[in-house]
Amino acid sequence: MFPCCNIAFYVHHHGAGHMMRTLAIAKMLPGFGITLMGSNLKAYADRIPPEYNMVNLPMDTPEDDDLDFKPLDPQGLHYAPLNIRRQRERVNLMTDFFKSTFPLLLVVDVSVEVAMLATLCGVPFITVKQHGNRNDLPHLQAYHNAVGLLAPYPEKMKDNDAPWILAKTFFAGGISRYQPQPDEAKLTNKQIAIVIGRGGTSINIPFIQHLAKTCAEWHFNILGNLELTEHDYKNVSFLGNVTDPKAILARCAIVIGNAGHNTVMEVAALSKRFIVIPEERPFDEQVVKAEILRKLNLAAIVRTDELFSTCWHDLFVDTIGLKPDWSAIVGWDAASEAANYIKRTYYSTFKNSTLF
Incomplete structure (x- = not known):
């Protein structure tokens, strides 16, 4: 028996930003079955609500016993080396979850490889946009295959993306655990x-x-x-x-x-x-x-x-001597806006699914 509405977040292990915004958005999705997937979830165990399902993934890097490891420069992907045990285990855990969980919308923050795996498994996904020069083939394929793109920053901070990418992107505004407030510092305290x-x-x-x-x-x-x-x-x-x-x-x-x-x-x-x-x-x-x-x-x-x-x-x-105006960057309700976009995408993808 599946919960009627499932949303999973793939959370990249590098840095803390992926996890912090995931938790901020997931908090705004009450009633949904929430799953977190990633290689560094245990580091945030004290912040993850106990009702969330967790799929702890091994890293996809070689260990000493991967004697036949061979790097590969793949087409259409960023990273896909050969003969790594933990990589096979990682993919198996994700595909098992995809097989057993339906209906499911996946939010990928971020990995071209996970986006491609979801595509192969027929799992609809939203890709989280990041800044940078991302006009390479793997990124463009992930953006094309996604049912939506979510930018956790305002349109004012957009990159020079192609028009079709911008048209597909929802700009939620800057997501922070803090609500916007004026600067409290006394400038004389140095x-x-x-x-x-x-x-x-x-x-x-x-x-x-x-x-x-x-x-x-x-x-x-x-x-x-x-x-x-x-x-x-x-x-x-x-x-x-x-x-x-x-x-x-x-x-x-x-x-x-x-x-x-x-x-x-x-x-x-x-x-x-x-x-x-x-x-x-x-x-x-x-x-x-x-x-x-x-x-x-x-x-x-x-x-x-x-x-x-x-x-x-x-x-x-x-x-x-400067007085920066950050007011258009972080939104009071950016996490809620992102969550509402995810919900709208979910219901447009699964038209026969109801939360209650």
Whole structure:
């Protein structure tokens, strides 16, 4: 016996943004049978509601016993190596779930390979759009085969996509766990928050030491998995992984961080002055997103190769003088808008399905 309405989310393991927006959207889908599928779900076990079904997937990377592993440059896919045991197990778990769960709408955030697998299994899916140069064949195939495209940001932040892609995209607005609010910081307190994301960053100890030495009048609050246990810097506080950094971010005059979805949308929701350091990511995702923010006068950009050549003192003074208007980026009801789009797509796909 199937629940009358099933929605599954494939959640990519890299970074925290995929999971955070998935949980925000799923919360707005009461009454639906919710399933999360991914390779890093256990890391968020304390945040995932117990009523959600979870399909824990192994990684699709080779292990020592994959003696016949062979890389492959596939056509129409990004990643499909040969002879990996965990990859076969991963696909088997997903196809078993697809076979046993109907009716089902899948939200793919994000994977061209999972989108292709859903296509082969006849499972309708929505693909979550991300920034970057994604006009390659695998992405175009995924967009074409999807029953819809969901952008977790406003149309104001759109890429230079082809007209047919834009016409197929629903722009939900920026999704953040925080509701939009005015900047609360006193600009005279010279407090700066430095956000260390989970997806890999060039913000490291040498860079923090450089800031501490060259900008001694500023105090740096380090949020994330970075620590220097013994140091003489009175203007640096290593705060570790803070579950809810809202109060810290709110009191700081400036935020420094990468261009990951979570960081950008939390900065936007709290109306912060932002210095963005775009990291190298597939398809130039962060570089493209950072440039969009710069063009909208929402952030200053410092490239990773400019970390030690930038005059940070002058940049901080210039940034304090700015007043970015984030009001059109994060929506009060963006998660609800995304959920409503998913529901509309579900009911247009399964016309004989009713929730109650």
